[in-house]
Amino acid sequence: MASIIDQKQDSIRVLSEGGVAQPKGFKAGGLHCGIKYKRPDLGWIYSEVPAAAAAVYTTNQFQAAPLLVTQESIAAEQKLQSVLVNSGIANACTGEEGLENAYEMRKMFAEHLTVPEHYAAVASTGVIGDLLPMEKISQGVKQIALTNNEESQFEKAILTTDTATKHAAVQININGKTVAIGGAAKGSGMIHPNMATMLAFITTDASVVQEDLLEALKEVTNKTFNMITVDGDTSTNDMVLLMANGLAENKPLSKSHAEWPLFVKGLTHVCQTLAQMIARDGEGATKLVEVHVNGAKNDQAAQAISKAVVGSNLVKTAIYGEDPNWGRIVCAVGYSGQPIDTKQIKVSIGPITIVEKGLPVPYSEQDAKDYLKQDEIQIFVDLFEGDGKGTAWGCDLSYDYVKINASYRT
Structure with a gap:
């Protein structure tokens, strides 16, 4: 010991x-x-x-x-x-x-x-x-x-x-x-x-x-x-x-x-x-993904939104492909079941802000791609509606996930 x-x-x-x-x-x-x-x-x-x-x-x-x-x-x-x-x-x-x-x-x-x-x-x-x-x-x-x-x-x-x-x-x-x-x-x-x-x-x-x-x-x-x-x-x-x-x-x-x-x-x-x-050890995973939601109406809302984003197959595959497709993140926030002010939301991939007040802002596509090459990825969602916060963890979704599960019993 x-x-x-x-x-x-x-x-x-x-x-x-x-x-x-x-x-x-x-x-x-x-x-x-x-x-x-x-x-x-x-x-x-x-x-x-x-x-x-x-x-x-x-x-x-x-x-x-x-x-x-x-x-x-x-x-x-x-x-x-x-x-x-x-x-x-x-x-x-x-x-x-x-x-x-x-x-x-x-x-x-x-x-x-x-x-x-x-x-x-x-x-x-x-x-x-x-x-x-x-x-x-x-x-x-x-x-x-x-x-x-x-x-x-x-x-x-x-x-x-x-x-x-x-x-x-x-x-x-x-x-x-x-x-x-x-x-x-x-x-x-x-x-x-x-x-x-x-x-x-x-x-x-x-x-x-x-x-x-x-x-x-x-x-x-x-x-x-x-x-x-x-x-x-x-x-x-x-x-x-x-x-x-x-x-x-x-x-x-x-x-x-x-x-x-x-x-x-x-x-x-x-x-x-x-x-x-x-x-981090998700089947076939290559990256740990951490989603932080701040400024929600309460912690429960923040947790639900963070889980919706980290659980989105489209977000997960974009991260695996190192594609800063912010639309998939916003989409997951929108279907989380939690009411939000869509005109206030801010989204960042790591240190790179990609959405502000619900609209895309100019950013370096190459810098975002370079950030997504890391094996630990953070996504930040700010809602500006309250003090609620929540963090969820997941992983990317790779070709190997299908291979592993297609042959699990064989």
């Missing part, structure tokens, strides 16, 4: 390494059990003590079996001590047998760790409609050893079409105690709030009141994971899971605690970092 400090943002120390096993008392690992040909496909997280747990789930009506089982686990005591994740097969749309397999997956994992069954959560990601190879998963669970702590293997074991692992960690000081927050995520395609083919696992050694832990997770998720899009598809398996085991020994945090905003800020940093990594 590394703890090199990359940077310090006010009272938050951002760590260059570290993820779900960064906080005290957490271990993680991953292995190959045979669902995939040779890559790691079974990952686990374990806390030395039961942890307060909170989660948010996909809004897709076809919720996968493991989500139903995990919701039941958390509902029992609002606590978890372990998480088992498989990749390669989603165990979604698999009927009663799929649900039984999810329960069996939870049971065998809990028994192996000698923890109560409802202290175990399960998650799956991969192809929809296939049944889990339970014998392979059983053999994999038997190989899990808590003496190992290889969070990088966990990060690899949860991937599907991702091209890179995703982790983040911070440290904050609360009541004179060093509190860590870490996380890992997967996601590349079928990414669109709320949420997408993404799984995120967040851990902290802070002591936090469960009710407020859930509220913080919902608030932060709405500003981070729910503000990314790759292709407009919302999957069946998505979940963000947060565990707080209290081993930092701080006074329990709640909304009334003086340092509650600091905890939420640290949680936001971890979740936003993971969300940006998912957007």
Whole structure:
């Protein structure tokens, strides 16, 4: 476990390494059990003590079996001590047998760790409609050893079409105690709030009141994971899971605690970092796109507009082609469903203003093209109607996206 400090943002120390096993008392690992040909496909997280747990789930009506089982686990005591994740097969749309397999997956994992069954959560990601190879998963669970702590293997074991692992960690000081927050995520395609083919696992050694832990997770998720899009598809398996085991020994945090905003800020940093990594790793993507909307009537309007722009296939393909086609941006703002004064809008691509007061202004086409050659693109939309602001993240849309998804099962 590394703890090199990359940077310090006010009272938050951002760590260059570290993820779900960064906080005290957490271990993680991953292995190959045979669902995939040779890559790691079974990952686990374990806390030395039961942890307060909170989660948010996909809004897709076809919720996968493991989500139903995990919701039941958390509902029992609002606590978890372990998480088992498989990749390669989603165990979604698999009927009663799929649900039984999810329960069996939870049971065998809990028994192996000698923890109560409802202290175990399960998650799956991969192809929809296939049944889990339970014998392979059983053999994999038997190989899990808590003496190992290889969070990088966990990060690899949860991937599907991702091209890179995703982790983040911070440290904050609360009541004179060093509190860590870490996380890992997967996601590349079928990414669109709320949420997408993404799984995120967040851990902290802070002591936090469960009710407020859930509220913080919902608030932060709405500003981070729910503000990314790759292709407009919302999957069946998505979940963000947060565990707080209290081993930092701080006074329990709640909304009334003086340092509650600091905890939420640290949680936001971890979740936003993971969300940006998912957007950057969109299937076939070559650029990370960040859309800032300012001056909206309220934050909700700004968020809706920013998501409409970053999610527009025409905007995404223009960015891939390095074409400063501002008409596509204005068009997406217009169909966002949010009323605006079209005679006030200002649009900029990076530092280059291309629309002012709703009309095009002279700009250097070459400078705009040169800016779009970068691998990180920012678009600014100013509405001059209020104090609302919102930021959304996405990626360009390339030929490779079609290739990847046309042959996903083959």
